[in-house]
Amino acid sequence: MMRHRLALLVAGLVAVLSSGCSSLYAPPQAWEKGNLSKPEMTMGGDPLDARFTQHINGSKEGSSGGYGVGGGGCGCN
Template sequence: MLYHPLLTHGLRVAFRGAAIAMLCALGACSTTPSVQAWEKGNLARPEMGFERDALDAKFTDHIYFSKEAASGGTGVGGGGCGCN
């Protein structure tokens, strides 16, 4: 592998420049204001949720996490037997 001091110096300068540019870009993203509840309009309505029926969604989650043998997936204790 070719080792040259100017080559490694150039790579360091380029890496520093890229790091500074990325930090500036991320810093600019943090200045966006958060959306308040009254600004959401129709998106905050319960009808706009992913699941139409809350009971059905809870039941589906229970079945899924029982089959996957995961404990605590939806905030209930127990193992994969489905007898919670």
């Protein structure tokens, strides 16, 4: 009897917690879009950090480059 109540309680908690995530999502409002356009919100917001990461990759892997656009569409990079 106690196991059934515990299983029912756990199932109820899982259902409540998993349904709560979808109701919290909303697209950004107009006044919030200014914050999203700041340079620090981009994936490569800090150019110094990007250069440092490229230096680490070059030092560890012994390779460099490959960060720009390659080839002209002919398949020969």
